[in-house]
Amino acid sequence: MSAQTPPEGTTGARVEVVGLSAGYGRRQVLDSVRLTVGPGGWLAVIGPNGSGKSTLLRSVLGFHRHEGQVRVDGVPTNGMPRRERARAMAYAPQIPVLPEGITTSDYVTLGRTPHRPLLAAPRGVDRRVVADVMERLGLGPMAKRPLATLSGGEQQRAVLARALAQQPRVLLLDEPTASLDLGHAQQVLDLVDLLRRQDGLTVVSTLHDLTLAGQYADRLALLSGGRVVAEGTPAEVLTAEALSAHYGARAQVVAGPGGPAVLPVRSVG
Amino acid sequence: MTATAGSGTRSQPGGPAPATPRGRRRPGLVLAGSGVALLLALLVGVWVGALPLAPGAVVATLLDHLLGPLGIDVPGGLSGTEEAVLLKLRLPRVLLAALVGAALAVAGAAYQGVFRNPLADPYLLGAAAGAGLGATLVIAYSPVQSLGPVGIVPLAAFAGALLGVGSALLLGAVTGGSHGPTLLLAGIAVAAFLSAGQTLVQQKNTDDLREIYGWLLGQLGKAQWSDVLVVLPYLGVSCLVLLLCGRALDVLAVGDDEASSLGVHPGRLRLLVIVAASLATASAVAVSGLIGFVGLVVPHIARRFVGGSNARLLPVSLLVGGAFLVLTDVVARVVVAPAELPIGVVTAFIGAPFFAGLLWFGARRR
Numbered sequence: 001m002s003a004q005t006p007p008e009g010t011t012g013a014r015v016e017v018v019g020l021s022a023g024y025g026r027r028q029v030l031d032s033v034r035l036t037v038g039p040g041g042w043l044a045v046i047g048p049n050g051s052g053k054s055t056l057l058r059s060v061l062g063f064h065r066h067e068g069q070v071r072v073d074g075v076p077t078n079g080m081p082r083r084e085r086a087r088a089m090a091y092a093p094q095i096p097v098l099p100e101g102i103t104t105s106d107y108v109t110l111g112r113t114p115h116r117p118l119l120a121a122p123r124g125v126d127r128r129v130v131a132d133v134m135e136r137l138g139l140g141p142m143a144k145r146p147l148a149t150l151s152g153g154e155q156q157r158a159v160l161a162r163a164l165a166q167q168p169r170v171l172l173l174d175e176p177t178a179s180l181d182l183g184h185a186q187q188v189l190d191l192v193d194l195l196r197r198q199d200g201l202t203v204v205s206t207l208h209d210l211t212l213a214g215q216y217a218d219r220l221a222l223l224s225g226g227r228v229v230a231e232g233t234p235a236e237v238l239t240a241e242a243l244s245a246h247y248g249a250r251a252q253v254v255a256g257p258g259g260p261a262v263l264p265v266r267s268v269g
Numbered sequence: 270m271t272a273t274a275g276s277g278t279r280s281q282p283g284g285p286a287p288a289t290p291r292g293r294r295r296p297g298l299v300l301a302g303s304g305v306a307l308l309l310a311l312l313v314g315v316w317v318g319a320l321p322l323a324p325g326a327v328v329a330t331l332l333d334h335l336l337g338p339l340g341i342d343v344p345g346g347l348s349g350t351e352e353a354v355l356l357k358l359r360l361p362r363v364l365l366a367a368l369v370g371a372a373l374a375v376a377g378a379a380y381q382g383v384f385r386n387p388l389a390d391p392y393l394l395g396a397a398a399g400a401g402l403g404a405t406l407v408i409a410y411s412p413v414q415s416l417g418p419v420g421i422v423p424l425a426a427f428a429g430a431l432l433g434v435g436s437a438l439l440l441g442a443v444t445g446g447s448h449g450p451t452l453l454l455a456g457i458a459v460a461a462f463l464s465a466g467q468t469l470v471q472q473k474n475t476d477d478l479r480e481i482y483g484w485l486l487g488q489l490g491k492a493q494w495s496d497v498l499v500v501l502p503y504l505g506v507s508c509l510v511l512l513l514c515g516r517a518l519d520v521l522a523v524g525d526d527e528a529s530s531l532g533v534h535p536g537r538l539r540l541l542v543i544v545a546a547s548l549a550t551a552s553a554v555a556v557s558g559l560i561g562f563v564g565l566v567v568p569h570i571a572r573r574f575v576g577g578s579n580a581r582l583l584p585v586s587l588l589v590g591g592a593f594l595v596l597t598d599v600v601a602r603v604v605v606a607p608a609e610l611p612i613g614v615v616t617a618f619i620g621a622p623f624f625a626g627l628l629w630f631g632a633r634r635r
Binding site for chain 1: 385519520523524527529530531532534576577578
């Protein structure tokens with residue numbers, strides 16, 4: 001229990017998902033999903049609405065009853081105590097619940113929960129980590145402001161800060177850009193990419209914007225009907241055929257500056 | 270435990286902090302202020318009454334009793350009759366009011382936190398309805414007035430309250446787990462059923478109507494030392510558990526999934542808090558009847574001063590709740606002296622305008 005800040009550059013973990021099946025009642029949503037993300041990698045899970053992207057993330061985190069195994073650096077998470085799992089993996093949901101009447105720094109401090117006894121007050125090391133994270137994410141000036149008064153983009157960064165305050169080795173992000181305009185979406189994704197490069201964090205995210213997914217993630221997994229139907233580099237996964245087959249979408253995939261870009265095509269007549 | 274809260278990010282380069290009311294930056298100060306308020310309320314509570322006691326003499330008598338065993342005599346105490354009034358009537362009553370108010374307020378704050386619902390109060394899951402049914406049943410049908418040293422009505426009310434909450438928890442568990450909305454609806458169903466039973470018994474026993482109503486509206490007039498001593502262990506333990514759960518409740522405020530991802534077990538925590546809050550409520554109800562409003566509104570008053578963090582809100586609610594009920598009890602026994610108003614009526618009569626004013630000024634300040 002020495003009060004030391006872990007050195008900068010905590011390394012990310014390898015995440016393996018093996019034979020993961022899950023459902024709601026009798027309806028099966030995920031069918032033997034198999035995925036691997038190397039340390040420091042960014043895997044974006046893409047797929048049409050209802051393909052099971054969110055359920056996949058929630059199953060990986062152990063919130064959703066599932067069969068199969070999730071391993072972090074080879075260690076199955078099933079038997080892991082919840083706090084230990086919380087020190088390995090941090091999660092930012094698609095629609096985060098932002099508590100009322102608390103300041104931004106209090107909110108970010110919640111990320112320290114798995115690192116201290118549940119009843120104990122935050123210690124010096126917790127405050128240091130929180131201050132560092134908030135500074136890195138440009139939230140320093142908002143520390144004392146009520147969370148509710150922040151803009152949408154700032155709130156998204158606060159959620160990210162809370163997850164980073166956990167000092168996780170894996171960051172699971174469910175649609176981190178869902179409610180953001182293009183500029184703010186890019187800011188958040190740039191930030192995640194920077195953190196990944198600086199800390200070697202492993203990132204697993206769902207992303208509905210395919211072009212952004214292709215630009216930021218180094219690997220994509222296309223989920224359709226509960227199965228991984230394509231996995232690989234953005235260029236391998238993002239094809240007009242795949243978009244037509246699994247999204248029912250008419251689109252061209254053109255070579256963009258930062259990777260393949262998906263261009264919707266309007267039907268004529 | 271609150272010092273850290275204020276200095277949480279002192280190392281930050283000082284940025285503007287426009288929207289933060291003063292109190293939220295100094296939770297330690299607010300906590301100390303609430304403590305002082307409770308102390309003052311207790312003193313006012315023993316000074317004021319049908320027989321006013323001189324403040325100085327009261328303090329002297331109390332010090333004399335506290336320091337007496339150490340061989341220190343404090344002069345200037347009360348006369349014999351006055352001392353009897355102080356020790357036998359006023360002190361137990363004031364202490365009981367403080368305990369009940371504190372318990373209801375902290376239980377209310379805990380319920381609001383656990384259900385993430387500002388309208389939650391300690392009676393939500395059937396505690397009031399169960400206690401009402403229990404008390405009405407024994408007032409109407411019990412041949413005995415007490416079991417040993419404990420009155421039969423408090424016992425029945427206590428058992429009824431726990432039965433009510435227990436049924437709600439059970440119903441919630443079999444119908445969909447401990448999730449907030451399902452449990453709330455289960456509580457509403459149980460409460461409606463038990464209330465209907467209470468009304469039925471009451472209507473069949475109109476002779477006892479007056480006593481039943483007296484109990485339903487809350488009463489501290491019969492407070493004795495034995496009441497204080499009987500509830501103290503239950504209230505003490507349950508309130509302590511709730512205060513310790515404050516930080517965990519703050520984690521729960523981000524939703525079940527995120528709380529899980531932070532290493533917390535939402536279901537277990539919720540159950541612990543509900544059980545502790547219900548025990549506190551049942552004990553309070555047993556000795557005081559149904560005193561409304563305190564558990565609902567005191568947490569909101571406290572929230573105005575310390576913000577939404579449960580770690581700060583619960584202790585402040587506890588102190589403010591105690592002070593609030595002691596003062597309303599003073600009003601209840603003074604305005605129509607030597608008769609008394611039911612305290613449950615007074616809490617709403619004083620509390621509602623006070624709270625409305627707080628909302629009004631809070632809105633104008635923004």
